[in-house]
Amino acid sequence: MNLPNTLTLGRIVLVPFLVVVLLTEFEGRQIFGVSKELAGATIFALASMTDWLDGYLARRRRQVTWLGQMLDPIADKLLTSAAFISLVQLNLAPAWMVALIIGREFAVTGLRSLAHTKGFTLPASSLGKAKMGSQVVTILLLILGGGPLPVLAPLGSAALWIVLLVSVVSAGDYYARFQRLLNARVVDVNLARARKAG
Numbered sequence: 713m714n715l716p717n718t719l720t721l722g723r724i725v726l727v728p729f730l731v732v733v734l735l736t737e738f739e740g741r742q743i744f745g746v747s748k749e750l751a752g753a754t755i756f757a758l759a760s761m762t763d764w765l766d767g768y769l770a771r772r773r774r775q776v777t778w779l780g781q782m783l784d785p786i787a788d789k790l791l792t793s794a795a796f797i798s799l800v801q802l803n804l805a806p807a808w809m810v811a812l813i814i815g816r817e818f819a820v821t822g823l824r825s826l827a828h829t830k831g832f833t834l835p836a837s838s839l840g841k842a843k844m845g846s847q848v849v850t851i852l853l854l855i856l857g858g859g860p861l862p863v864l865a866p867l868g869s870a871a872l873w874i875v876l877l878v879s880v881v882s883a884g885d886y887y888a889r890f891q892r893l894l895n896a897r898v899v900d901v902n903l904a905r906a907r908k909a910g
Contacts, residue, residue, distance in 0.1 A: 837882065
């Protein structure tokens, strides 16, 4: 187990702590003298930073592994899905928007798994990375806007629309790339068969 993979596992471990902090009714809405929203935002921010750090270290140390490539997107989806579902429970985000955003995550994961069974990969696109970045910012705005910094709440609500838009557009991009790669794969297979027959 290398350091990048350990950081990814650490992100997964932080998910239940985030949910407990956000959804538990603490006396005075504080944990050790800090508002539970600020504590939750701190946990989420730390977990989100490991997403950047594990990838950076894996590339810098040349420790990119199959396990890391599988765990990283799972950890991302667990973290953001848990945060969004908690925000719905706290009435800080509309359930229908969160359902679409999480549904997109499952759809793209399924598409990437299908691509793997067909013998090719669908690496994260720039749109996918923008989607993750916008989700992190939006979740932080909504958590803090629901607690110590209510002035951020309108910004969080506006940012949620941006997340929804980027999610839909990036899902369309993944599907288009999947179709192109699948068509190219079919052409390659047909050419190989034609050469064998000839």
